Amino acid sequence: MSDRTAPVPGAPDVSERTVLLRGGEVHSPADPFATAMVVERGHIAWVGSEGAADAFADGVDETVDLAGALVTPAFADAHVHTTATGLALTGLDLSGAASLADALALVRKHAAAHPGDAVLLGGGWDAARWPERRPPSRAELDEATGGRPLYLPRVDVHSAVATTALLDLVPGVTGLTGYHPGAPLTDAAHHAVRAAAHGAVTPAQRTAAQRAALDRAAALGIGTLHECAGPEISSEADLAGLLALAADGPAPRVVGYWAEPVADAKDAERIRALGALGAAGDLFADGSLGSHTAALRAPYADAGHAGKAHLDAAAVAAHVAACTEAGLQAGFHAIGDAALTAVVTGVRAAAGRLGTARIRAARHRVEHAELLTPEHIAAFAEFGLTASVQPAFDAAWGGDEGMYAERLGVERARTLNPYAALLRAGVPLALGSDSPVTPLDPWGTVRAAAFHRTPEHRISVRAAFTAHTRGGWRAVGRDDAGTLVPGAPADYAVWRTGDLVVQAPDDRVARWSTDPRSGTPGLPDLTPGAELPFCLRTVVSGQIIFDRLNG
Structure with missing residues (x-):
């Protein structure tokens, strides 16, 4: 499973372009002081110093001036529910609700703004953070939605509250495991109601x-x-x-x-x-x-x-x-x-x-x-x-x-x-x-x-x-990727960030982290309160999938 010639799971078509990136900081174990990188046919072809990059300048399709930006491997998020994430981005998100009353107000506003939705969808609530210390009741949700079907999973998506109109779409739900009057749905009852709600999504x-x-x-x-x-x-x-x-x-x-x-x-x-x-x-x-x-x-x-x-x-x-x-x-x-x-x-x-x-x-x-x-x-x-x-x-x-x-x-x-x-x-x-x-x-x-x-x-x-x-x-069986070394897939991101350091739980590391003699590639300062890096470009298999590097 670690063969470099094995297909990349989920990969798009590989870019045929050859690109030289220079004038920045390249986070690479191949060269802890790298400031330039060449990408060819969807893979990393070379990493090294600014001076050595001159040898590639005439043989590339594009030269990118990083202007001091940091280049790292692109991140891999190992556990995502993509459609649910998108529905949260485009639908009713209660993660910012400061109280039960606040959440119900957001439900009313969302219902009024989406009169044509067959089922109202939302999520992200966490009653443990609210002063009321309880989830919304079915009666409260029925009132807030005007009696329309609504599905609201808790933030962990292992329980949910729903309106009477949505429960009416699931025959026999009251006899399923996890149905308790006055309490959030869990187990089989939750799965059945979730299926009915998501089934209404076009x-x-x-x-x-x-x-x-x-x-x-x-x-x-x-x-x-x-x-x-x-x-x-x-x-x-x-x-x-x-x-x-x-x-x-x-x-x-x-x-x-x-x-x-x-x-x-x-x-x-x-x-x-x-x-x-x-x-x-x-x-x-x-x-x-x-x-x-x-x-x-x-x-x-x-x-x-x-x-x-x-x-x-x-x-x-x-x-x-x-x-x-x-x-x-x-x-x-x-x-x-x-x-x-x-x-x-x-x-x-x-x-x-x-x-x-x-x-x-x-x-x-x-x-x-x-x-x-x-x-x-x-x-x-x-x-x-x-x-x-x-x-x-x-x-x-x-x-x-x-x-x-x-x-x-x-x-x-x-x-x-x-x-x-x-x-x-x-x-x-x-x-x-x-x-x-x-x-x-x-x-x-x-x-x-x-x-x-x-x-x-x-x-x-x-x-x-x-x-x-x-x-x-x-985790998907590839040992040759997720790092900027020659031969690896050209999945990388470009960041605007502050000074690079080496951080560890033992603060004494910071005393030598900026010393070039350490030979350790730096990363942004992530101390709580520090500004997180800002993404300028994301590339997968040599193809740009997001770009504001020149914007």
Whole structure:
């Protein structure tokens, strides 16, 4: 899977142009002092010094004056729901609502502005941040919408509130698991209502939402998105449309995952026929902490239960074994410690059948992986499981006063998202957003990992940046990409930024970070409060997908 000649997953057509970029800072392990780069036939051809660049000046189709800008690998967001992200960008976004009353006012305004929508769609609410400390009731939403169908998932998208008119479109919903009068929908009830709501989205609306999300990603220097699709999340038509739209470009490359169990080779072929790289992503082993649906070993601190598991170790083992034998990536959504135990126990059982080497070679992955124990981390390292994680979760809900502490208690919450321990154990990390759960924001994601709310879990900016660039490529089986070295795909971004430094959790590093003798490529200062880099250009396989370099 690491062969340089292997096709790039989700790649658009390769640009045939030869381009020389010079007069800036090129972040490359091939030359820590590089100021110039040549791109040829969609790949990096050379990196080096400004003086040496003169030798290429007459043989290129274009010379780009960087004017001091920074060139880095383009980011790879390892966990995205693209259509939902676009609907949040173009629809009702409650993430900024400061109170329940504020949220209801936004619902009224959105309903009035969209009189022709068959179903009103929104999301992003988080009652834990509101002074009322409760979600909107059905009666309140019925009044705010004038009795129209409305679907409003919580920020984690593992529970939702809906109006009576929308529930009326789902026969038998009151008898489904997860339906409780007066409480948000979860489990089967939530999935059924979500399917009804998304089923009302027209193909034109869906395409517009996908385009909005791809455009936003490109403008943020993101060159690759891992789309985590599945029958409980979107639809086969949604995935097919997204992959086709991205391939037509100009757009970020999209690598698709389809979250459905695989039992045999026939199932695996169906997954491939959908255009998916693996039967992975949000194949749910459990739910989320915010919705009290993540599966825990001990009960929630603020609820009298321990969540709910959706897969046991036997189901995990069967899926991993079938995918491994078919040459397909397997993966799971697992957040709680009970769910993670089921996953690693199942992977261990599959390894007992097929051998650890085959399991490691398949590069299976686990999404979120939050409430990890040392035993879980050791198993991830043993079986080569990629931890696809979202540092913005900690930024949003971590700390001793955050939602995590409310759900788990302070001591358990402090064990969440142990990135430093994962790296020390040799576990591959791939960073993502889970957008629209948290926004597309790559530099913010790197900052969140480097300045984790629990200091012992912090990693260096350099390690986090690598996990958000090269880590995303490794997670799809490519070791030769996500870095600016000769032979790598020409996926890069150009940034306007301040001084470059080397940052690590130990502040003493900053004392030598600007010393040229260190030979360490610098990155922007991501200290909280510092201005984040501004994207000037994003390029995928040598093709410009976003550009304001000359604007």
